Amino acid sequence: MKVLASVLLLLSIAVSxxxxxxxxxxxxxxxxxxxxxxxxxxxxSMLTPSDSKSEFVFKAKLNSTNVKIxxxxxxVAYTVTNELPAGNFVWQVQTFVQNKYxxxxxxxxxxFFGKEVLNLQRKIExxxxxQVLAALNAQLAxxxxxxxxxxxxxxxxxxxxxxxxxxxxxxxxxxxxxNRAVPTLSIVxxxxxxxxxxxxxAQFSVTLSGTTFDGEAADWTYDxxxxxxxxxxxxxxxxxxxxxxxxxxxxxxxxxxSAGWRQFVPKFKYRLKSQxxxxxxxxxxxxxxxxEFIKDKNLSNDPxxxxxxxxxxxxxxxxxxxxxxxxxxxxxxxxxxxDFKVKDASLPKGFQITPPVDGxxxxxxxxxxxxxxxxxxxxxxxxxxxxxxxSQITAVxxxxxxxxxxxxxxxxxxxxxxxNISESDHSSSLQISSTGxxxxxxxxxxxxxxxxxxxxxSVSIAADSGCAIRKxxxxxxxxxxxxxxxxxxxxxxxxPTLVPTMDSGVLKVVGNGFHxxxxxxxxxxxxxxxxxxxIGINSxxxxxxxxxxxxxxxTVSDIAAGNEASCSIKSSSKxxxxxxxNSYGQAGVNSTATSLLxPTLVPxxxxxxxxxxxxxxxxxxxxxxxxxxSGGNGAGEVGDGTTIxxxxxxxxxxxxxxxxxxxxxxxxxxxxxxxGYQNGVKCWGDGIYYSMGTGVNGTYAIPASVVGISDxxxxxxxxxxxxxxxxxxxxxxxxxxxxxxxxxxxxxxxQYATEIADTYNKATFTxxxxxxxxxxxxxxxxxxxxxxxxxxxxxxASDSLTPVTIVNPSLFRKNRDLL
Numbered sequence: 001m002k003v004l005a006s007v008l009l010l011l012s013i014a015v016s017x018x019x020x021x022x023x024x025x026x027x028x029x030x031x032x033x034x035x036x037x038x039x040x041x042x043x044x045s046m047l048t049p050s051d052s053k054s055e056f057v058f059k060a061k062l063n064s065t066n067v068k069i070x071x072x073x074x075x076v077a078y079t080v081t082n083e084l085p086a087g088n089f090v091w092q093v094q095t096f097v098q099n100k101y102x103x104x105x106x107x108x109x110x111x112f113f114g115k116e117v118l119n120l121q122r123k124i125e126x127x128x129x130x131q132v133l134a135a136l137n138a139q140l141a142x143x144x145x146x147x148x149x150x151x152x153x154x155x156x157x158x159x160x161x162x163x164x165x166x167x168x169x170x171x172x173x174x175x176x177x178x179n180r181a182v183p184t185l186s187i188v189x190x191x192x193x194x195x196x197x198x199x200x201x202a203q204f205s206v207t208l209s210g211t212t213f214d215g216e217a218a219d220w221t222y223d224x225x226x227x228x229x230x231x232x233x234x235x236x237x238x239x240x241x242x243x244x245x246x247x248x249x250x251x252x253x254x255x256x257x258s259a260g261w262r263q264f265v266p267k268f269k270y271r272l273k274s275q276x277x278x279x280x281x282x283x284x285x286x287x288x289x290x291x292e293f294i295k296d297k298n299l300s301n302d303p304x305x306x307x308x309x310x311x312x313x314x315x316x317x318x319x320x321x322x323x324x325x326x327x328x329x330x331x332x333x334x335x336x337x338x339d340f341k342v343k344d345a346s347l348p349k350g351f352q353i354t355p356p357v358d359g360x361x362x363x364x365x366x367x368x369x370x371x372x373x374x375x376x377x378x379x380x381x382x383x384x385x386x387x388x389x390x391s392q393i394t395a396v397x398x399x400x401x402x403x404x405x406x407x408x409x410x411x412x413x414x415x416x417x418x419x420n421i422s423e424s425d426h427s428s429s430l431q432i433s434s435t436g437x438x439x440x441x442x443x444x445x446x447x448x449x450x451x452x453x454x455x456x457x458s459v460s461i462a463a464d465s466g467c468a469i470r471k472x473x474x475x476x477x478x479x480x481x482x483x484x485x486x487x488x489x490x491x492x493x494x495x496p497t498l499v500p501t502m503d504s505g506v507l508k509v510v511g512n513g514f515h516x517x518x519x520x521x522x523x524x525x526x527x528x529x530x531x532x533x534x535i536g537i538n539s540x541x542x543x544x545x546x547x548x549x550x551x552x553x554x555t556v557s558d559i560a561a562g563n564e565a566s567c568s569i570k571s572s573s574k575x576x577x578x579x580x581x582n583s584y585g586q587a588g589v590n591s592t593a594t595s596l597l598x599p600t601l602v603p604x605x606x607x608x609x610x611x612x613x614x615x616x617x618x619x620x621x622x623x624x625x626x627x628x629x630s631g632g633n634g635a636g637e638v639g640d641g642t643t644i645x646x647x648x649x650x651x652x653x654x655x656x657x658x659x660x661x662x663x664x665x666x667x668x669x670x671x672x673x674x675x676g677y678q679n680g681v682k683c684w685g686d687g688i689y690y691s692m693g694t695g696v697n698g699t700y701a702i703p704a705s706v707v708g709i710s711d712x713x714x715x716x717x718x719x720x721x722x723x724x725x726x727x728x729x730x731x732x733x734x735x736x737x738x739x740x741x742x743x744x745x746x747x748x749x750x751q752y753a754t755e756i757a758d759t760y761n762k763a764t765f766t767x768x769x770x771x772x773x774x775x776x777x778x779x780x781x782x783x784x785x786x787x788x789x790x791x792x793x794x795x796x797a798s799d800s801l802t803p804v805t806i807v808n809p810s811l812f813r814k815n816r817d818l819l
Contacts, residue, residue, distance in 0.1 A: 023047050024095050026166040029278060029327070033170045035086040040279070040326060041166075043093045045075040055100040057158065061092045069093065070319045072286040080322040086172040092165040096158040103157060108308040109150040113143045115307060183210040185266060185335035194340040195380075201251050204264050204338065208245040216272050221330055222247045223267040232258055259344040259378065261404060265337040269330035279327025283320055290316040341403055347377035351385070351432060351444050354409060360446055364392065364453040365418035371446075372409035373432075375401050381437035388431040392416045392450055396430065414448070422454040422470070422808055424761070424779035455779030460509045460516065461719075462668075463770040464789040467499075467509045467516060468781045468806070474502035474509060474518060475809060479789035482514045483545030484528035490545070494790040494797075495807040501547050512614065512668035512769040513563035517550075524553040524568050532564040533597035534580030540597060552599040553577060562586070562613035562666065568599065569620070574607035576620055584616040584632030585647030592647065604649060612673075614666030614718075617685075619652070619673050621664050627655035627675050635671040636701030637685035643701060652684070653702040662713055667691070668769040669720030674706075676713030681706040681725050681753075689721040691735035695751040708732065708753030719768035719785075724775070729762040730755055731775050739771045740801030741785035747801065758782065758803045774806075781806045 029040035045056050058077045060069035071077040079091070120140045127133050190203040204224070211218055226235035236252040249264070290313055297309035354372040362369060375383060379401060387396035394417055399410045414430065430446040459468040465478030465485060475496035476485040483490055486499040505521040515528030515535060525547035526535045533540040536550035555571040564581035577599035578587035585592070588602045606628065608620040617631030617638055628649035629638040636643055639652035655661065655675060663676040672685035672692075682703035683692045690697060693706030706723075715726035722735035722742065732753040733742040740747055743756035758777065765776040772785035772792065782803035783792040790797045793806030 023162045024093060024164045026091065026093055026164050028091075028166065028168045029275065032168065033084060035170055035173050036083050037170070038083055038322070038326060039081045039089075039168065039170075040323070041069075041079040041081070041091050042282075043069065043077045043079075043095075043164075045095065048075065049097060053099055053101060054097050055103070056161065057096045057098055057103070059094045059096070063089055068315075070286075070315050072282060072289050072316070072319070076282075076285065078282060078286075078319055078323070080319065080326070084170045086170050088167065088169050090165050090167055092163065094163050095161040097161050098154075098158045103154060104308065106150045106154045106157075108302075108304040110147055110154070111308045111311045112304040113146050113150075116143050117147070181212070181214050183208045183212070185209075185268065185333070187264065187266065187336070187338040189264075189338065189340060191340075194338075196254055196340060196342050198254050198256050198259055198342060198344045198346070201253050202264075202340065203251070204249045206247050206249065206266050206268075208268070211244055211270075213270070213272060216274055218270040218272050219276070219330075220244065220333075221269045223269075224249045225265050225267060226251060226262055227265060229260065229262065232260055232262075235262065254342045256344050256346070259342045260407075261339060261341050263337050263339050266333075266335050268333040268335065270333050271328070271330045275327040279323045283323050283328065286316050286320050286323070290320070341378065343378045349439060349442055350376045351434075351442070352376050352409075353444070353446065360414075360448045361451065362393075362414065362416035362448055363451045364416050366416065366451075366453070368413045368415035370411050370413050372411055373399065374409045375406040375439070378403055378406050379437050379439050383434050383436040383439040385432060385434045387412070388433070390428040390430065390448075392419055392428055393430055393448065416448075416450045418453060420454060422456070422779050423452055424455060425449060425451050452779050456776050456781045457765075458508045459765060459767045459774045459776060459781050460511050461767045461769045461772050461774045461783060461791065462511045462516070463513055464791050466496075466772075466774060466783065466791055466793050466806075467511070467518075468496065468774075468793075469506050469509055469518075472504045472506050474499040474506045476516075477793045477806070478791040482529035482543045484511070484514050484516055486516065486527045486545070486547050488546045492789060495795050496793055496809055498809065499547065508559060510559055510561040512561060515544075515561060515564070515566075517559050517561040517566050517568075518547065519556060519559055520547070522555040522557075522571060524550040524556055524559055524566075526550055526561070526566060529564070532581040532595045534561070534564050534566050536566060536579045536597070536599055538597045540595060550579075550599060552579075558608070558610050560611045560613045560618070560666075562618070563615040563668070565613050565618065567611050567613050567618055567620075569608045569611055574609070574623060576602040576606055576608050576611060578602060578613070578618065585645055586613060586616060586618045586631035588618055588628075588630030588647065588649045590648045602649065606649065610664055612664050612666040614668060614671075614673075616671050617666055617673060619664045619666055619675075620649070621661050621675070625656070625659065625661045627652040627661060627664055629673060632671070635686035635699050637666075637671040637673055639673055639684040639701070639703055641702045654682075655703070658682075663716040665716045665718045665723070665768075667718040667720065667723075669771075670718075672718055672721070672723075674716055674718055674723055675703070676716040676725055676727075678712045680709045680711070680727075681713055681716065681723075683723065686721070689736035689749045690751040691718075691721040691723060693723065693734040693751075693753055706734065706753055707751075708734075715764065715766045717766045717768035717773065719773060720771055722768060722771070722773070724766045724768055724773050725753070726763045726766050726775070731758075731763045731766060731777070732756070733773065736771075739786045739799050741768075741771050741773055743773060743784040743801070743803050745801045756784070756803055757801075775803070777803065780808075 025044045027042045058069045060067050069077045069079045124136050186207050188205045228234040237249045240248045293309045293312045352374050356369040383401045386398045394415045428448045432444040434442045456468045456470045467476040477493045477496045480490050507519040509518040517526040527544045527547045535544045553568045556568040557571045558569040560567045566580050567578040579596045579599045583594050589600045607623045611620040619629040630646045630649045633643050638646050640650045641653050658677045661677045666673050674683040684700045684703045687698045694704050711728050713725050713727050724733040732755050734750040734753050737749045742750045745757040760777045763777045767774045774783040784800045784803045787799045794804045795807050
């Protein structure tokens with residue numbers, strides 16, 4: 001204690017001797033700062049301690065807040081602030097004198113146990129065991145107590161020598177920018193247009209208006225770049241420094257991969273000379289100080305001492321980094337860049353078009369589709385691309401390209417309107433043209449396929465009338481003695497006329513005699529003659545003049561209407577139901593009742609996909625591609641190899657080995673059945689007038705192959721001793737032809753399948769009945785054969801040996817009944 005008292009006495013005498021003298025000088029690296037910058041504050045002691053055991057130590061505050069001050073020698077210390085806001089600041093520094101050996105020991109204790117405290121805090125955060133936590137917290141309290149005692153002892157051995165302060169200001173950014181004298185930078189390219197061709201090079205002259213900042217001299221470095229853009233590589237530059245204020249940059253030759261908009265970016269940097277000189281000296285002293293600490297650290301074996309020196313080294317490193325960044329390093333000079341274009345003149349001028357996913361195919365009145373278009377080369381100026389729409393294409397909005405977006409696809413919407421004309425699927429075109437600069441007069445065109453929604457989808461021809469469906473609406477024509485046209489009267493119609501209650505939702509129409517049935521909204525409607533209960537209204541004798549809902553049939557997937565009988569397939573179960581005439585057992589319900597007044601289930605659990613019925617028999621195709629028939633079998637029309645009457649369905653011989661069966665038909669006016677499959681047509685029953693297509697008349701109790709058809713059959717129909725099929729988009733007919741029902745221009749019966757006499761692209765459907773046949777050809781309904789009662793639909797009551805087109809109702813307005 002006597003020794004400590006003696007030390008304090010000596011310090012007191014030294015302090016008294018220094019108190020009246022100017023012992024400390026404070027300064028800043030600048031007279032003022034700009035908001036967001038960091039200030040460098042320097043404290044310099046003007047005296048040295050009176051003995052070798054003493055040293056000066058500094059404490060600093062910035063506006064009353066303690067800040068770090070780092071000594072770089074025994075008499076100089078620096079503070080580097082964080083980024084400062086605008087305002088006025090007071091930097092205060094207190095100088096203390098202390099015994100450096102005692103202070104070091106105390107500081108070693110503080111640093112060592114400070115590290116221990118940090119380690120303990122990390123362990124406490126991760127620990128979950130209560131007992132361990134208690135022990136760790138106890139240790140933490142002991143270490144903090146040691147640190148507090150060491151700091152208290154450190155305060156006791158220090159004596160205040162002096163307190164000095166200095167004021168400085170930090171200006172707002174607007175004030176700084178408005179009043180700073182800074183140089184400007186200008187860029188002049190060798191091509192004023194700013195457009196360079198692939199294979200050429202560019203030169204950029206960069207000029208500084210001066211080299212000083214606020215009158216302070218600065219050192220400069222000169223660099224620039226043309227950076228990469230996406231997949232386009234950076235472009236190499238070489239420089240020539242012509243003077244301190246003027247530099248020329250030359251680019252490498254532009255490759256095709258460099259084409260497009262590019263940017264020349266100056267990368268000039270500066271360093272204030274006065275700052276550099278000041279900070280270089282400070283950094284030099286700091287490095288010397290650091291090396292001294294490193295040497296002392298390396299000579300020590302005491303953990304506390306080593307930790308202490310390491311803390312001093314780290315503190316010096318932070319200061320060196322801050323000073324180097326502020327005064328020794330070059331700072332970027334923010335300046336404008338220059339945009340220019342590299343153009344590839346070898347690219348052809350034109351349009352690159354990406355079609356819609358499913359191609360350029362539009363449906364009349366359907367949804368719009370989108371394709372994409374872009375230019376194939378960089379234009380000299382804005383390019384206006386316009387579209388001239390051909391027939392049935394709605395107006396298309398123009399698009400504009402320029403040097404920035406020429407290679408970016410733009411979307412164009414196209415749509416076809418409904419012309420209410422049946423012309424089958426056809427082509428239209430969209431003409432493309434451009435104006436502007438080097439794209440003046442560039443043209444192209446797009447071929448568009450338009451799907452005709454005005455085509456007929458189903459047709460039926462019967463004893464003296466016909467019906468067909470278009471756009472879900474039903475049109476009928478011809479004789480109407482029994483109300484078979486569904487118009488609510490018995491007046492003949494010479495041309496196709498809209499059935500008033502069937503103007504939408506109609507999917508299929510059938511009928512061979514004097515009544516008809518149709519599927520509308522998946523339900524069955526029947527009308528016309530009802531002598532055998534074929535309308536399905538639970539009564540017979542009274543004709544039905546308008547379509548009547550057959551409620552007992554439910555929702556259906558297919559229907560058939562023979563001379564005086566009707567059948568349907570239920571959608572859910574695929575079971576077959578029949579009603580009407582059963583004189584020959586053709587209903588297949590295992591009953592001898594001559595007529596059925598409501599839909600009656602065909603027993604046996606059959607599941608069918610298509611069905612047909614005629615004057616004496618009915619047939620259907622099952623889901624597993626087998627054909628079953630029932631009815632009178634006097635001519636072998638059931639196809640089971642016998643002539644025995646069948647009141648329940650029996651398998652048609654050989655039908656279970658043909659693969660996929662697409663259709664089945666029963667002759668409308670004779671005792672015959674046929675099926676169409678993937679390799680042709682097979683027929684059975686009465687083969688009068690060569691209706692078997694084998695070239696031989698006679699009765700066939702088992703199916704025989706039709707000569708002349710070996711491909712997939714998509715549609716099939718049979719009239720009176722006459723059959724027609726659609727195969728490979730063509731219509732072929734055979735059998736009786738006395739009234740031209742084979743459509744080949746002759747009244748001679750055809751022994752084999754013979755193509756109709758007509759010019760067309762594609763047929764999709766056929767129907768036969770009463771010595772006439774109709775087909776859907778190129779979307780139109782064409783009919784041939786007997787034409788009495790205007791049944792051919794062409795407005796003429798005479799026969800035709802070749803196909804004639806039915807009269808199209810004017811504009812096909814579904815709400816207009818044309819007589």
